[in-house]
Amino acid sequence: MGRRNFLRSSAAFAGLGALAASLSPLREIGDYSSVDEFMQKYYKEMTPDDMSKVIKRIENEVQRQYGIRPHVRDLKPMDGVEFVYCLNLTRCIGCRKCVHACVAENNQSRNPEIQYIRVLKLPHGSMDIEKADHLYNPEAVPQKGFFYMPVQCQQCHNPPCVKVCPVHATWQEKDGITVIDYDWCIGCRYCEAACPYWARRFNFTKPEIPKERLNPNMAYLGNRPRKQGVMEKCHFCIQRTRVGRYPACLEVCPVGARKFGNILDPDSEVSYILREKRIFIQLKEEMGTNPRFFYYFEK
Amino acid sequence: MIHATRDYLTFLWRCARIAFVGDWRYYTWMGGLTVFSLLGLHAYCNQFVHGLIVTGMSDEVSWGVYIANFTFLVGVAAAAVMMVIPVYIYDNEELHDLVIFGELLAVAAIIMCLAFVTVDLGRPDRFWHLIPGIGQLNFPRSMLSWDVIVLNGYLLLNIHICGYLLYCRYQGRKPSKWFYIPFVFIAIVWAVSIHTVTAFLYVGLGGRPFWNSSIVGPRFLASAFSAGPAIIILALQVIRRVTRYHITDKALLTLRSIVQVSMIINVFLLINEIFKEFYSGNLHVASSKYLFLGLDGHHALVPWIWTAIVFNLISMFLLILPLSRSLRWLDVACVLCIVGIWIEKGMGLVIPGFIPTPLGALIEYTPSMNETLVCLGIWAFGLLCYTIFLRMSVPILQGTLSKANEHLPEPEAGVEHSPVPAPH
Numbered sequence: 186m187g188r189r190n191f192l193r194s195s196a197a198f199a200g201l202g203a204l205a206a207s208l209s210p211l212r213e214i215g216d217y218s219s220v221d222e223f224m225q226k227y228y229k230e231m232t233p234d235d236m237s238k239v240i241k242r243i244e245n246e247v248q249r250q251y252g253i254r255p256h257v258r259d260l261k262p263m264d265g266v267e268f269v270y271c272l273n274l275t276r277c278i279g280c281r282k283c284v285h286a287c288v289a290e291n292n293q294s295r296n297p298e299i300q301y302i303r304v305l306k307l308p309h310g311s312m313d314i315e316k317a318d319h320l321y322n323p324e325a326v327p328q329k330g331f332f333y334m335p336v337q338c339q340q341c342h343n344p345p346c347v348k349v350c351p352v353h354a355t356w357q358e359k360d361g362i363t364v365i366d367y368d369w370c371i372g373c374r375y376c377e378a379a380c381p382y383w384a385r386r387f388n389f390t391k392p393e394i395p396k397e398r399l400n401p402n403m404a405y406l407g408n409r410p411r412k413q414g415v416m417e418k419c420h421f422c423i424q425r426t427r428v429g430r431y432p433a434c435l436e437v438c439p440v441g442a443r444k445f446g447n448i449l450d451p452d453s454e455v456s457y458i459l460r461e462k463r464i465f466i467q468l469k470e471e472m473g474t475n476p477r478f479f480y481y482f483e484k
Numbered sequence: 485m486i487h488a489t490r491d492y493l494t495f496l497w498r499c500a501r502i503a504f505v506g507d508w509r510y511y512t513w514m515g516g517l518t519v520f521s522l523l524g525l526h527a528y529c530n531q532f533v534h535g536l537i538v539t540g541m542s543d544e545v546s547w548g549v550y551i552a553n554f555t556f557l558v559g560v561a562a563a564a565v566m567m568v569i570p571v572y573i574y575d576n577e578e579l580h581d582l583v584i585f586g587e588l589l590a591v592a593a594i595i596m597c598l599a600f601v602t603v604d605l606g607r608p609d610r611f612w613h614l615i616p617g618i619g620q621l622n623f624p625r626s627m628l629s630w631d632v633i634v635l636n637g638y639l640l641l642n643i644h645i646c647g648y649l650l651y652c653r654y655q656g657r658k659p660s661k662w663f664y665i666p667f668v669f670i671a672i673v674w675a676v677s678i679h680t681v682t683a684f685l686y687v688g689l690g691g692r693p694f695w696n697s698s699i700v701g702p703r704f705l706a707s708a709f710s711a712g713p714a715i716i717i718l719a720l721q722v723i724r725r726v727t728r729y730h731i732t733d734k735a736l737l738t739l740r741s742i743v744q745v746s747m748i749i750n751v752f753l754l755i756n757e758i759f760k761e762f763y764s765g766n767l768h769v770a771s772s773k774y775l776f777l778g779l780d781g782h783h784a785l786v787p788w789i790w791t792a793i794v795f796n797l798i799s800m801f802l803l804i805l806p807l808s809r810s811l812r813w814l815d816v817a818c819v820l821c822i823v824g825i826w827i828e829k830g831m832g833l834v835i836p837g838f839i840p841t842p843l844g845a846l847i848e849y850t851p852s853m854n855e856t857l858v859c860l861g862i863w864a865f866g867l868l869c870y871t872i873f874l875r876m877s878v879p880i881l882q883g884t885l886s887k888a889n890e891h892l893p894e895p896e897a898g899v900e901h902s903p904v905p906a907p908h
């Protein structure tokens with residue numbers, strides 16, 4: 186019996202040792218989460234008081250990590266406003282300036298690289314995006330015989346991404362913007378599979394942004410730095426557009442291909458375009474997603 | 485009341501104890517599975533810390549082998565009903581006690597399913613957001629929320645049925661019908677639902693033409709009802725070999741006819757799908773082209789899917805031929821069927837849905853080493869659970885672990901081969 190007991194306890198010890206060794210990578214866990222973040226309520230259930238605490242927590246975290254005190258706001262949609270975007274395909278030259286302005290404005294990870302806008306190069310006469318070239322890289326753009334189509338979140342009226350999210354972490358706001366609560370998303374990536382426009386991006390690891398590149402003007406549902414393991418995407422620059430400014434991609438466009446505004450205001454530029462231009466396109470119209478993003482052709 | 489609780493705790497304690505008792509084969513097998521489980525745990529901890537970047541997944545192919553294995557195992561779990569139906573609806577005596585083994589397999593498979601979903605999450609620490617009441621479960625709109633409910637429900641149902649029947653047997657009393665027959669019937673419907681809901685998870689995505697087809701649901705069921713019972717056929721033979729538990733050939737052959745019919749339906753549906761995809765030749769065929777023929781020089785899945793199809797076909801012919809009435813050939817057919825369906829339902833279904841992306845980019849996917857280790861770990865853990873369940877239930881069904889012998893000394897290593905407890 187003595188020998189048997191001895192064998193038993195050595196087996197138990199070996200087992201515990203092996204278990205500890207298996208768990209050893211957890212030592213590098215770092216600032217994965219915090220008790221406050223773990224316990225945080227759902228966005229729509231937070232009182233203003235809760236929100237100000239959360240904002241304080243985020244500001245502290247950003248300061249600790251980047252050495253800059255950011256200004257984080259919880260901007261609500263404005264009454265009587267519904268945003269739409271119009272993009273003039275005749276003008277777009279495929280320079281990708283919008284892509285990089287977006288990365289800078291919205292604190293996207295530089296390593297690994299995350300970009301919300303994908304510019305497609307298409308041969309004249311075709312709208313079949315299966316023929317699109319994503320990685321074109323010539324000496325100079327535009328190239329003859331091609332046109333360029335930047336694609337980002339289309340802010341659908343019937344967003345499939347919202348429908349599939351198992352925890353309501355993504356939803357459509359009154360002004361038409363589909364937002365994500367980065368602190369509520371569980372990272373299942375179902376929305377990414379559901380989006381017909383490949384607009385969503387996932388943080389496969391901890392995002393890296395150089396300190397000096399951080400944009401300190403932040404919104405909770407907008408460009409505040411994301412954590413590892415959550416989804417993000419274009420949100421029409423909430424931190425700008427909800428205080429009356431234009432999105433970063435529009436401001437940077439050198440040829441004025443991008444138009445943005447309030448469709449509920451009949452005098453806005455976008456209302457004019459959708460009223461007066463004869464040809465405009467909603468991408469993959471047959472999906473029934475009814476995008477708030479319109480492409481049109483015009484000299 | 486106190487008495488009943490004490491009895492129940494003794495029962496649990498004795499079950500737990502017996503899981504640690506066995507002969508050298510048992511220890512080797514369990515030791516090996518433990519090693520693999522821990523390797524998987526190690527790989528998972530690594531993923532937990534560094535993020536899903538340690539997998540082969542990307543924004544282009546955002547689900548990989550985790551979800552593939554999940555899908556396959558939901559089918560295995562659902563297939564347990566294919567043993568329940570003959571027993572409770574057609575009063576098939578041959579399979580009566582074996583139902584427990586099928587249901588225990590379902591329990592183990594669901595445990596693996598839940599593990600595969602969990603390791604796929606970017607933020608597993610936030611799983612509580614899924615719990616109704618305290619979280620924000622998007623029910624009934626999100627198919628994933630349906631899946632959470634039906635999988636957990638199925639797990640509870642099966643635990644209840646097996647647990648109750650085994651405990652009654654342990655106590656040597658007749659199970660009261662009201663306590664389990666209604667649940668058995670609920671479980672039959674439920675089993676179909678877990679697999680249908682899982683199919684709807686894919687079918688519901690309008691932006692992915694490869695999945696957005698009504699045949700996916702029926703194909704899921706057909707393939708599950710062939711691979712699941714095939715696994716049970718193999719498992720029963722292992723049980724028969726390593727324990728004294730008596731399982732008749734006739735029972736195995738009953739299961740054979742289930743696999744046979746399901747396999748024929750499965751292959752038939754596959755032909756339907758291939759025809760529809762390729763004959764009409766519309767623009768959305770790109771994913772199928774990628775899967776079956778390769779697209780623009782990308783053909784990572786082509787050898788896999790053809791292996792799967794060849795395996796399925798051979799297995800189907802073997803099953804149709806009287807040859808597979810001999811167990812050796814039946815086993816070959818079962819193995820081919822399981823492997824074929826695992827490829828076809830897992831990688832063959834999940835990955836091509838992402839290739840090309842909705843914007844037409846062709847990015848391929850290969851699972852990483854870390855990812856593979858996590859998968860192996862979960863499979864090992866699932867087998868470990870199943871072995872423990874069997875280790876507990878076989879002696880109960882045989883009567884060597886029962887309330888009647890509660891006061892006799894516990895069996896030690898090797899003794900479980902004797903139908904009566906050895907006198908000390």
Ligand code: SF4
Pocket residue numbers: 337338339340341344345346347363379380381382383384385418474
């Ligand atoms: S484009 Fe994609 S991410 Fe944006 S609202 Fe539509 S479905 Fe959602």
Ligand code: SF4
Pocket residue numbers: 349350351352353354355365369370371372373374375376377415416
């Ligand atoms: S990844 Fe996040 S936002 Fe997307 S469906 Fe899952 S929980 Fe919802």
